[in-house]
Structures are given as structure tokens and as C-alpha cells.
Amino acid sequence: MAHEALGPPLRETLSRWEREQAHLKTSVIDWDTEAWQRDSDFAGLHRVGGVDISFIKGDDVRACASLVVLSYPELEVLYEECQMVNLTAPYVSGFLAFREVPFLVDAIQRLQKKEPSLMPQVLLVDGNGVLHHRGFGVACHTGILTDLPCIGVAKKLLQVDGLKNDDLHKEKIQHLKMGGDAFPLMADSGTILGMALKSHSKSSKPLYVSVGHKVSLGAAVRLIQACCRYRIPEPIRQAASVRSTLQVAVPAHCQDHQHQSCCEQ
Numbered sequence: 116m117a118h119e120a121l122g123p124p125l126r127e128t129l130s131r132w133e134r135e136q137a138h139l140k141t142s143v144i145d146w147d148t149e150a151w152q153r154d155s156d157f158a159g160l161h162r163v164g165g166v167d168i169s170f171i172k173g174d175d176v177r178a179c180a181s182l183v184v185l186s187y188p189e190l191e192v193l194y195e196e197c198q199m200v201n202l203t204a205p206y207v208s209g210f211l212a213f214r215e216v217p218f219l220v221d222a223i224q225r226l227q228k229k230e231p232s233l234m235p236q237v238l239l240v241d242g243n244g245v246l247h248h249r250g251f252g253v254a255c256h257t258g259i260l261t262d263l264p265c266i267g268v269a270k271k272l273l274q275v276d277g278l279k280n281d282d283l284h285k286e287k288i289q290h291l292k293m294g295g296d297a298f299p300l301m302a303d304s305g306t307i308l309g310m311a312l313k314s315h316s317k318s319s320k321p322l323y324v325s326v327g328h329k330v331s332l333g334a335a336v337r338l339i340q341a342c343c344r345y346r347i348p349e350p351i352r353q354a355a356s357v358r359s360t361l362q363v364a365v366p367a368h369c370q371d372h373q374h375q376s377c378c379e380q
Contacts, residue, residue, distance in 0.1 A: 140251040145326045150160030152334040162189045164235025165350025168215045180220030181354040182222040194233045197357045209248040212256035238263040239350045242251045244327035258328025266335040293370040318346040
């Protein structure tokens with residue numbers, strides 16, 4: 116979307132957001148910072164988090180922000196929380212983080228205060244990391260603001276920097292035969308922005324994995340594969356499950372209160 120086509124207030128907001136993204140992007144670390152990331156079996160990794168935020172059905176403002184922490188390698192739920200939130204920032208492609216990340220950061224901060232021993236050692240984010248219009252997606256933004264290793268996991272290909280969901284891309288997907296098979300997402304700039312990963316042998320659609328913060332792409336892909344019982348990695352799948360429960364029946368006492376906890380544990 117060209118900024119010139121927008122009204123002055125939104126145009127100014129997007130310009131400010133672009134500057135903030137550019138500033139925060141300089142702090143992204145795209146290599147392994149933790150010892151467990153360099154171990155072939157992720158020895159030392161005990162807690163993996165997943166976050167998900169999505170709208171209540173029929174409402175484009177009220178949403179559920181979910182955080183789940185699972186044990187690793189058992190992938191059993193240690194902590195889960197969902198919050199009703201009001202997403203008041205405008206939705207503009209490429210700026211999703213400014214709409215969603217504050218609520219994800221709030222969830223991490225609440226966990227830090229309530230149960231610091233359950234803080235995740237890595238966070239899987241339903242969205243993109245460096246695979247983004249300006250190389251700074253929601254997983255990068257979340258990682259920088261929480262100082263946690265973060266991995267972006269997207270269900271659809273974001274078509275940026277020459278990446279296209281064309282016949283060639285679809286042909287490459289057809290060559291992914293086994294769970295764990297993957298191919299790099301090479302941009303026109305020559306940069307590898309992520310990997311298309313066949314996360315489960317029975318899945319016909321890949322996941323698009325990208326670095327968020329404080330992890331290498333290789334470790335990110337290995338961990339996503341290790342966390343998949345089905346197509347979607349368990350931390351994100353469980354976070355979405357918490358959200359789905361809330362979408363079916365929003366507790367009455369939550370309906371009129373912004374940021375009111377609905378199912379904390």
C-alpha cells in the first residue's frame with residue numbers, strides 16, 4: 116500500500132512505524148545465542164512457548180491473545196493463558212506487529228511476574244520473522260521487546276523480495292516427501308529469508324519458518340520439526356486451541372472489560 120494513497124494521520128503513523136522497525140531491526144540477532152540451540156538433541160531446553168492472537172468471530176477489534184508454555188521434549192502443557200483484548204491499532208499489511216505485539220509482550224510479562232520458573236526459553240510466534248517486507252516481522256518485534264529467542268512460523272508464503280507462490284514454488288513443495296524435508300526461500304536480493312518445511316509426513320502444505328531473534332535458521336527449523344505432532348508445532352497449536360475455546364463461548368464477565376483474563380492458570 117503506497118503511503119501517498121492514505122490520509123495524512125495514517126500516513127504519518129506508518130512513517131513513524133517504519134522508522135521504529137528500522138531502528139529495532141538493527142538489534143536482531145540471527146545466530147544461536149544459547150548452548151541448547153547448538154546441541155543436536157537440544158539438551159538443556161526444557162520449556163518452549165507459543166503465542167497466538169486472533170479475532171473473536173464476527174468482530175474485527177476484539178481478539179484473544181494466548182500464551183502457552185510446554186515442556187520439552189514431552190510437549191506437555193505447563194502454563195496457559197488467554198486474554199480478551201481490543202486491537203485498536205489499524206491493520207496495515209507489513210505492520211501487524213504494532214497491532215498485536217503489545218499484547219504478546221504483556222502476556223510474557225505477566226508470566227514473568229506470576230511464574231518466573233515457567234518462562235519459555237524460546238518462543239514460537241504465529242507469523243513471520245525476517246521473512247517480511249522490511250525484514251522485521253512480528254516474531255522479530257516480539258523477540259526484541261521480550262529479549263527471548265523467537266521463531267516465526269507462518270502457514271502461508273509472504274510474497275516479498277521476489278518470493279512467489281508460483282508454479283516453480285509449488286513444484287518444490289511437491290518434492291518434499293518426508294517430514295523434515297525443507298527448501299530455502301531465496302530472495303531476489305540473494306538472502307535466504309526462511310525455509311519451507313514439510314513438518315509432518317501427512318501434511319501437503321509446508322510451514323514457512325524464519326528467524327525472529329537470537330536463533331539461527333538451522334536451529335529454528337530443527338526445533339519446529341521436533342515440536343510437530345501434526346502440521347502445526349504444538350506450542351502454537353495449543354495456543355490456538357485455547358483461543359478456539361474462547362471463541363466458542365466468551366465468558367460473560369469478560370465481554371465488557373478490556374484486557375480481562377478469561378482462562379488463566
